[in-house]
Amino acid sequence: MTRQDLSRVLAVNAVTKPVNVLAVPMLGTVSAIVEAGAQRVSVGGQLAWTAVQGFVDAATKLCDDGDLSVLATDVPLERWLA
Numbered sequence: 475m476t477r478q479d480l481s482r483v484l485a486v487n488a489v490t491k492p493v494n495v496l497a498v499p500m501l502g503t504v505s506a507i508v509e510a511g512a513q514r515v516s517v518g519g520q521l522a523w524t525a526v527q528g529f530v531d532a533a534t535k536l537c538d539d540g541d542l543s544v545l546a547t548d549v550p551l552e553r554w555l556a
Contacts, residue, residue, distance in 0.1 A: 494511035497520070501507055507515050532544040 494514040494516060495501070495507050495512040497507060497515050497517050498503065504515050515536060535541050535544045
């Protein structure tokens with residue numbers, strides 16, 4: 475689906491309920507989806523698949539190269555756990 479397709483879908487704003495869009499990378503940005511008329515944007519399970527891809531990439535590098543640097547993190551836990 476292109477951004478133009480998204481605009482066509484959301485042109486159905488004649489409905490009285492908020493329009494929800496399942497975000498996918500090809501739609502660009504949350505701003506683009508909202509500008510097209512969506513009132514809600516969902517990521518579904520995509521954040522989980524993004525995490526799985528990071529795991530696979532790190533495990534592959536660790537297995538193939540023995541590179542332990544993939545275990546280093548810089549997650550601001552104090553921010554996320556506050």
